[in-house]
Amino acid sequence: MTPEPLNLGLLLLIPYRSMEARVFAALAAAGFDDFTPAQARVFQRIASGGSRLTDLAEQAQITKQSAGFLVDQLAKAGYVERVPDPTDARARLVRIAPRGAQAIPLAAEMVAEVEAEWTAHLGAAHVAQLREILTDLREITDPYA
């Protein structure tokens, strides 16, 4: 193996993918197997009070058409529901539906489990540092934040 040093981009992608795969697998094992990763990437960005489609699209960095497509599927599977926005007759809010709400604690549990594994490998101080640095980095890399 040539340990050619990886660029920071790839170094970020590798653990992200690992985390996503673990959470996805845990949900699938618990019976939440009727959604796709693309749908999940939209779902996890829904704010607690509901989000507008346009906002979801911006955050997930996809077009509103793509977001609408994914939200429709999530709605069909019972993970979200679309309700009229009381403050704007053009808009509709995407809200977490009961089935979606059931999945959230399971996902959170697996995230915690993975983070615990990372902590076991890196040490608590390094994990805290990682989170701190990434949060700081978000300020200049998140076009939406």
Added chain:
Amino acid sequence: MTPEPLNLGLLLLIPYRSMEARVFAALAAAGFDDFTPAQARVFQRIASGGSRLTDLAEQAQITKQSAGFLVDQLAKAGYVERVPDPTDARARLVRIAPRGAQAIPLAAEMVAEVEAEWTAHLGAAHVAQLREILTDLREITDPYA
């Protein structure tokens, strides 16, 4: 803005996406606009002496069929070439072709530029730490490494 704290997964994804978009845009601006992000994710994993399709697929975590599809397009655009593997008549090595070789220093330049921006924001010590922690984390999150 509700600053709901993001999970580590999302915190990793955000800067990755930012880096990828910057490099992609820089290459496109320099005339290397005839390839897609998916193709680039395979391309950047080609080892200096050439890689087998199966290895590329494993590292990019896609099927060998998908990898073959992307490599074919990269080959048509002149970024890579496929040569017989001298050590195994079944296999062919995917190698960087001249046009691909031209793109690499440009990409590296943009990676360096982005990292410099990150350093300006985070400080050199934190960037070094980030790289160190991520490299360490790779040991338990990279199924290929």
Added chain:
DNA sequence: TAATTTAGTCAGAGAGACTGACCAAAGGAA
């Protein structure tokens, strides 16, 4: 030599992403 594994291709299908065109409500400006 025969059986199995490994490297890769071919064919077909589905998901996800895009662009372009469009409609309806909201917000200003005249």
Added chain:
DNA sequence: TTCCTTTGGTCAGTCTCTCTGACTAAATTA
């Protein structure tokens, strides 16, 4: 008010990417 622009979202069509399943050929193992 009335008109114009902006904003939230949909509809239609297309392309890219990814997958599964079935297959060939070379290498390896029994």
